Amino acid sequence: MATETEPVEQQIPPMPTDPPTVPRKQRIDTVKLQAKAAYGEQKQNVRQRLAAWFATADIDDQKLAEQVVDNKRRQAQRQDDELLRQVGRVNSRLAQARIDAARRGEETSPQVERIKGELAALQARVETRAAEGPAVAVMPPTNRELDRARWTKKATRVAAVLAGGYGYLHGIAVEPALLLLSIPAGGFGWWFLSRPHVEGGTEAGAPFPQAPVLAATFLADPMQAGGAMSVGSRVVMNVEQLAEGAKPHPLRNVSTPSQLAECVLLAARAEGVPIVEVADVQRQPWGWQCVVRVGEGTPEAIISKSGDLETRFDLKTNGVRPQPILERRACAILRLVEGDPFATAPGLPHRAPKSISITDKSRLGTSVGGESLDAAFAGVMGLVVAASGGGKTGLLQAVGEITTACYDNITIDLDPHGDGLEDLHDAVRVTGRSHEQIEAVLLFFLMLSKGRARLRAKLGMGKKWKVSKEHPHFTIIFDEFPKGSELAKKLAFELLLVGRKEAVTLIIASQGGTKLYLGENIAQMIAFKAVGPCKVGDTRAVFGDGAVAEGWLPHKLAPATDTDPKDAGHVYIQGVPGRPDEPIEYAVHETPSATLRKLAQERFEAGLVEPDQDSLDAMKTVDLPEYCEAEYDKDDQIKKPAPVKLLTWEQLLRLCNAEPAPGSELTDGPERAAIEDSVAVMQKADVDRMKTEPLLAVLQDYDPDAYGEMTVDEFKALMKQAGAGSPITLGPIGEEKNPRGFKRDRLRHLL
Numbered sequence: 202m203a204t205e206t207e208p209v210e211q212q213i214p215p216m217p218t219d220p221p222t223v224p225r226k227q228r229i230d231t232v233k234l235q236a237k238a239a240y241g242e243q244k245q246n247v248r249q250r251l252a253a254w255f256a257t258a259d260i261d262d263q264k265l266a267e268q269v270v271d272n273k274r275r276q277a278q279r280q281d282d283e284l285l286r287q288v289g290r291v292n293s294r295l296a297q298a299r300i301d302a303a304r305r306g307e308e309t310s311p312q313v314e315r316i317k318g319e320l321a322a323l324q325a326r327v328e329t330r331a332a333e334g335p336a337v338a339v340m341p342p343t344n345r346e347l348d349r350a351r352w353t354k355k356a357t358r359v360a361a362v363l364a365g366g367y368g369y370l371h372g373i374a375v376e377p378a379l380l381l382l383s384i385p386a387g388g389f390g391w392w393f394l395s396r397p398h399v400e401g402g403t404e405a406g407a408p409f410p411q412a413p414v415l416a417a418t419f420l421a422d423p424m425q426a427g428g429a430m431s432v433g434s435r436v437v438m439n440v441e442q443l444a445e446g447a448k449p450h451p452l453r454n455v456s457t458p459s460q461l462a463e464c465v466l467l468a469a470r471a472e473g474v475p476i477v478e479v480a481d482v483q484r485q486p487w488g489w490q491c492v493v494r495v496g497e498g499t500p501e502a503i504i505s506k507s508g509d510l511e512t513r514f515d516l517k518t519n520g521v522r523p524q525p526i527l528e529r530r531a532c533a534i535l536r537l538v539e540g541d542p543f544a545t546a547p548g549l550p551h552r553a554p555k556s557i558s559i560t561d562k563s564r565l566g567t568s569v570g571g572e573s574l575d576a577a578f579a580g581v582m583g584l585v586v587a588a589s590g591g592g593k594t595g596l597l598q599a600v601g602e603i604t605t606a607c608y609d610n611i612t613i614d615l616d617p618h619g620d621g622l623e624d625l626h627d628a629v630r631v632t633g634r635s636h637e638q639i640e641a642v643l644l645f646f647l648m649l650s651k652g653r654a655r656l657r658a659k660l661g662m663g664k665k666w667k668v669s670k671e672h673p674h675f676t677i678i679f680d681e682f683p684k685g686s687e688l689a690k691k692l693a694f695e696l697l698l699v700g701r702k703e704a705v706t707l708i709i710a711s712q713g714g715t716k717l718y719l720g721e722n723i724a725q726m727i728a729f730k731a732v733g734p735c736k737v738g739d740t741r742a743v744f745g746d747g748a749v750a751e752g753w754l755p756h757k758l759a760p761a762t763d764t765d766p767k768d769a770g771h772v773y774i775q776g777v778p779g780r781p782d783e784p785i786e787y788a789v790h791e792t793p794s795a796t797l798r799k800l801a802q803e804r805f806e807a808g809l810v811e812p813d814q815d816s817l818d819a820m821k822t823v824d825l826p827e828y829c830e831a832e833y834d835k836d837d838q839i840k841k842p843a844p845v846k847l848l849t850w851e852q853l854l855r856l857c858n859a860e861p862a863p864g865s866e867l868t869d870g871p872e873r874a875a876i877e878d879s880v881a882v883m884q885k886a887d888v889d890r891m892k893t894e895p896l897l898a899v900l901q902d903y904d905p906d907a908y909g910e911m912t913v914d915e916f917k918a919l920m921k922q923a924g925a926g927s928p929i930t931l932g933p934i935g936e937e938k939n940p941r942g943f944k945r946d947r948l949r950h951l952l
Contacts, residue, residue, distance in 0.1 A: 268350065269350050272350075284323065284326060284327055285327070285556075285557075287323055288320070288323050288324065288327060288556070289553070289556060291316060291319055291320045291323060292320065292553075292555065292556065294316050295313065295316045295317060295320060298310065298312045298313045298316055299313055321670070324558065324608075324609075324669070324670065327558055327560075327561065434480065434481070435480050435481050435482075436478055436479070436480040437458050437459055437461075437462040437479050437480055437481075437482050437491075438459060438462035438463060438466060438478075438479050439466075439477055439478045439479075440466050440470065440476070440477045440478070440496075443463065443466055443467065443470070447463070447467055448467065448471075449464070449467040449468045449470075449471045449513050450464060450467070451513075451514060451515035452464060452488075452489070452514040452515060452516060452537055452539070453515065455489070458482035458484075461479070461482050461489050461491060462479035462482060462491070464514070465479050465491065465493060465535065465537075466479060468510055468513035468514060469493075469503075469510070471513060472506045472509045472510060472513065473506070474495075474502050474503055474506050474510070475495045475496045475497045475498060475502060476493045476494070476495055476496075476503070477494060477495065477496035478493065478494040479491050479492070479493055480492045480493075480494070485536075485542070486540065486544070486545055487538055487539060487540040487541055487542040487544065488520075488536065488537045488538045488539040488540060488542075489536070489537045490534065490535070490536050490537075490570070491534075491535050492526070492532055492533070492534055492535070493523075493532065493533055493535045494529075494531050494532045495531050495532075495533075496531075499525070499530060499531070499750075500523055500525045500531070500532070500533035500752070501525075501750040501751075503521075503523040503533055503535065504523055504749070504750065504752060504754070505750075507521040507522075507523060508521075514537060516537060516538065516539065517538075517539075518759075519538070519757050519758070519759070519768075520537060520538045520539065521535070521536075521537060521538075522535075522536040522537075522538055522569065522754075522786065523535050523536075523752060524536070524752055524783065524784055524785060525751060525752045525784065527781065527783060533752070534570070536569060536570075542569045542786075542788075543567055543569070543771075543788040543790075546566075546567035546571070546788065546790065547567070548790060549564055549565075549599070549602070549790055549792060550564060551800075552602070552603070552606035552800075553606070553803070554606065554803050554804040554806075554807035555606070555607070555608035555804075555807060555810075556606055556608070557603070557606050557607055557608070558579075558607055558608065558609050558610075558668070559577070559578055559579045559604065559607045559609055559610040559668060559673075559674045559676070560577055560579040560609075560668060561577055561607075562575040562576060562577045562778075562779070563575060563576065563577070563603045563606075565599055565600070565603070565789055566599070566770075566787050566788050566789035566790055567787065567788055567790070568785050568786070568787050569785060569786040569787070569788075570785065574774070574777070574787050574789070575777075575780075576603075576729075576777050576778065576780075577778050577779075578600065578603065578604060578610075578676060578706070579668055579674055579704065579706075580665070580674075580701050580702070580704060580706060581701075581706055581708075581728060581729045581776070581778065582697055582700070582701055582706055582707055582708070582727050582728055582729065583600075583706070583707075583708035583709070583727065583728070583729035583730070583731070583776075584708070584709055584710075584711075584714070584723075584724055584727040584729070584730050584731070584743065585597060585708065585709070585710040585711070585731045585732075585733075586710075586711055586712070586713065586714040586724075586730075586731070586732045586733070586735055586739055586743055587710075587712065587732065587733030587734055587735060587760070587772070588712055588713075588733070588734050588735050588736070588760050589712060589760065590734070590760030590761040590762065590767075590769055591712075591733035591734040591735065591758070591760045591761075591768075591769055592733050592734075592760075592761070592768075592769035592770030592771070592772075592789070592791070593680070593710050593712070593733065594619075594623065594680070595769065595770045595789060595791035596710075596731060596733070596770065596772065596789045597621075597622060597678055597680055597708070597710055598622055598623065598624070598625060598791070598792065598797060599789045599790070599791070599792065600676075600678065600708065601614070601622045601625045601628075601629070601678060602625065602792060602797065602800065604676040604678075605625055605628035605629065605800075605801070605804050606800075606804065607674075607810075608670050608810065609668050609669055609670045609673045609674055609810070610668075610673055610674045610675070610676055610810065611630045611631075611673055611674070611675050611676070611809070611810050611811070611812065612625075612628065612629050612630060612676050612678070613629070613630060613631045613632075613633070613642060613646070613675065613676065613677040613678065614626070614629040614631070614632045614633070614678055614680075615632075615633040615634075615638075615639045615642060615643075615677065615678065615679040615680070615685075616633075616634060616679075616680040616681050617634065617635070617636060617639055617681055617684045617685050617686070617689070618680075618681040618684040619680060619681055620930070621634075621678070621680050622678065622680075623794070623797075623930070624794045624797035624798045624801060624930075624932075625797055625800070625801045626801060626929060626930065627798075627801035627802055627804070627805040627944075627947070628800065628801040628804040628805055628809070629801075630809050630810070630811075630859065630860075631853065631854065631857050631859050632857055632858070632859065633857055636685070636686045636688075636689065637845075637856070638856055638857050639679075639685060639686070639689045640686060640688050640689050640692065640844070640845040641845055641846065641848055641853060641856055641857075642677070642853065642857065643677075643689055643692035643693055643696060644692055644825075644829060644845050644847055645820075645847065645848060645850075645853050646675060646677060646696060646700070646705050647692055647695055647696050647699070647700075647826070648820040648823055648825070648847060649675075649703075649705060649812075649816050649817075649819075649820045650696065650699050650700045650703040650705040651699065651703075651820070651823040652816060652818075652819030652820035652821070652822060652823050653666055653703035653704070653705070653816055653819060653820075654699070654702070654703055655819060655822065655823070656815060656816065656819040657703075660672070660815065664702070665701075665702040665703075665704075666702060666703045666704040668704050670810075671813060672704075672813045672815065672816070673704075673810050673811075673812065673813065674704040674705075674706070675704065675705045675706065675812075676706055676708065677696075677705070677706065677707045677708070678708050678710070679693060679707060679708065679709045679710065680710045681710065681711070682709040682710060682711045682718075682719065683711050683712070683713070683718045683719065683720070687720075688828075688844055688845060690720050690721075691828065692826075692829075692845075693707060693709060694721060694723065695826065697723065697726075697727065708729075713735070713736070713738075713739050713742075714732065714735070714739040714740075714742040714743040715738055715739060715742045716742075722742075724742050724743045725742075725743065725744075725745065727776075728776040729774075729775070729776040729777065730743050730744070730774065730775045730776055731772045731773070731774045731789075732744070732753075732755040732772060732773050732774075733755055733758060733760075733768070733769070733770070733771060733772045734755065734756075734758040734759055734760040734767075734768055734769070734771070735755055735756055735758075736756055737749065737756040739755075739756065740753055740754070740755055740756045744773075744775065748784075751784060752784030753773055753784045754773070754784065754786075755771075755772065755773045758771050758786075770788055770789050770790070770791055771786055771787065771788050771789075772786075772787050772788075772789060773785070773786060773787070774787055794932075795932075798932050802946075805946070805947070806946060809860065811862065812850060817849075817850055825847060828844070829843060829844060829845055829847075830843055831843040850862060854924075855924065857926075858921065858924075858925070858926020858927050859926065860924070860947070860951070861924045861951060871907075871919065872919060872922050872923035872924075873923065874907065875900075875916075875919050875920060875923055876920075876923050876924075876925065876948050876951050878900055878903060878904060878907070878908075879891075879896060879900065879920075879943060879945075879948050880945055880948050880949050881903070882896070882899045882900060882903050883896075883945040883948075884945070886899070888945070889944060889945045889946065890931045890932075890934070890942060890943065890944045890945065891942050891943060892928075892931065892934065892940050892941065892942035893913060893916070893917065893928045893941065893942045893943065894913055895942075896916075896942060896943060897911065897913055897916045900916075920943065923951065924951050925943060925947070925948055925951060928941035928942050928943060929941060929942070929943070929944070929947075931944065
């Protein structure tokens with residue numbers, strides 16, 4: 202049994218009647234010694250901190266390596282930009298020199314030849330930089346580069362201190378009021394610097410703290426090539442930090458990174474998705490972006506549950522967009538999309554006629570993460586797949602807008618069903634619409650590529666064709682490929698096998714990517730693949746059976762309707778030269794029709810690129826494919842005529858109603874007269890284009906004897922014989938959006 206005890210009174214010893222005292226002088230000396238020791242220690246701390254700062258101890262090799270790589274990349278970009286500006290200036294000088302020579306009645310002049318040589322040298326430099334520059338710019342820095350960068354940092358800090366001290370003293374002399382401000386500032390600075398300095402430590406409040414960890418930093422030795430990059434290093438929250446009993450909530454209730462991390466973790470836990478960590482949270486104009494890590498399995502779990510997660514977040518369909526990260530198998534970039542991710546993307550730049558090379562990287566669009574999609578189309582065989590309304594034509598026009606701006610490329614447009622590149626028609630060298638035209642074009646370029654294969658050694662080009670202005674590249678864009686004839690598909694397949702090394706490339710487009718559409722299982726053998734809104738079977742056929750689990754989700758994109766563009770022009774792309782094959786959504790920005798027509802007119806007036814005579818001669822020495830030859834019986838009588846005839850370049854142009862080759866101008870006769878009279882009446886009416894029927898009516902008034910009894914069909918046939926081809930689309934005239942007829946400048950070119 203507990204018992205209570207009485208409290209014991211605490212005994213405090215009495216104060217002595219005469220306490221000992223320390224003499225005053227001794228106390229003062231002691232305080233002085235203590236102050237002096239403290240001051241000495243503070244000075245030592247200041248010296249250590251300043252010495253460490255001047256020695257750039259706060260910048261580790263990882264951060265310094267990143268800065269060196271960034272500086273190299275920016276410097277390389279500046280050099281590339283300056284080189285392209287030089288090419289543009291020399292092109293302008295060359296054009297002016299040619300104009301001056303023409304005014305003097307000369308085809309050329311010493312100045313023209315000198316500038317052409319200067320331009321050729323610049324273009325060679327551009328090709329070299331395009332081939333080698335990007336790889337050099339992103340190589341990890343060497344020890345020498347790191348030492349130079351650190352020495353520069355040290356020198357910059359010393360100079361900054363000296364300049365700041367001079368400016369401060371000068372300010373004191375000029376403005377005495379600064380002296381009063383310097384007293385508290387100096388006191389704070391002394392206190393800040395005099396705190397204990399820990400070598401290599403991370404003491405809070407250090408005057409020169411290390412920079413925060415970036416989203417992507419070198420993890421491996423920065424001196425080693427191929428150092429890994431860290432993603433998801435800034436962890437915001439993990440699953441163990443969730444409050445007990447917390448329930449999922451919509452994304453609209455989120456306003457901070459920590460709330461976003463909690464929202465994602467709660468939704469994932471509710472749907473059985475093994476996300477254990479959320480990092481690198483970013484607020485975007487269109488929603489939220491973060492990096493998530495799964496504790497087991499792969500990010501495929503996020504992809505398979507994305508629809509259920511959209512319900513948890515209360516987002517629109519396809520509002521949850523996961524992108525697995527190649528460098529970290531357990532991680533994915535998770536984008537929670539509330540608005541349009543591409544609304545703030547910049548438009549495409551203006552590309553002047555013959556201002557770029559087919560080997561240059563040119564801007565094609567923008568990724569959902571805001572990165573520029575740059576592509577070079579030299580030697581690129583391509584496949585474009587998108588359902589009706591998926592933006593296939595817009596993507597092909599974006600590619601054609603690049604290829605028709607090149608000084609070393611010839612663009613060919615084939616479409617057995619629609620209008621192909623449409624508004625770029627004037628800038629296209631050859632246009633094929635009928636089966637006869639398309640088959641003849643494909644056979645011609647198959648033979649040309651075989652001829653080039655034998656010609657390369659003679660020209661000293663090595664293992665592949667070296668593209669230049671004198672020996673141009675060919676880009677053949679074949680839209681609505683499934684609607685081509687069986688012979689056209691066979692010729693295209695042959696060209697896909699042999700054309701790349703000879704700079705004769707083919708980009709085919711289809712509404713589906715399966716064998717049902719393409720006739721052969723060729724989708725995965727083609728290097729460059731762009732897939733827009735489609736069926737899930739097309740995704741697997743183009744990107745592989747396991748593509749959906751890896752994050753390739755073009756089948757989740759929605760094609761356009763008459764009143765809503767939806768995801769038209771949005772694509773997933775593989776095979777972009779110099780870019781990793783990651784499942785990222787891109788938007789290829791469609792250029793307005795009026796802009797494309799204006800660009801095409803500019804490029805037509807600047808002159809279209811022609812094939813090199815070397816290749817035209819070489820293709821005469823190769824044999825036709827057996828299936829393109831005529832069959833004879835035992836008496837050498839034709840049993841079966843050749844399904845397609847190999848034409849010369851001039852014959853091919855005539856068949857496809859294209860501009861005649863230089864030097865094949867019209868001779869006197871009814872055909873030339875029709876062209877001359879058409880140009881004359883358009884000039885008199887001060888118009889640059891006319892529909893077919895009004896043009897014939899004006900000609901009948903202009904020369905009744907020649908045209909009075911002529912019908913519209915007879916007039917079309919006469920113009921076709923003259924090389925003007927069939928009537929072309931003219932763009933808006935009055936209330937008509939795109940009537941057909943003839944353009945004055947195209948007719949004048951025939952003369």
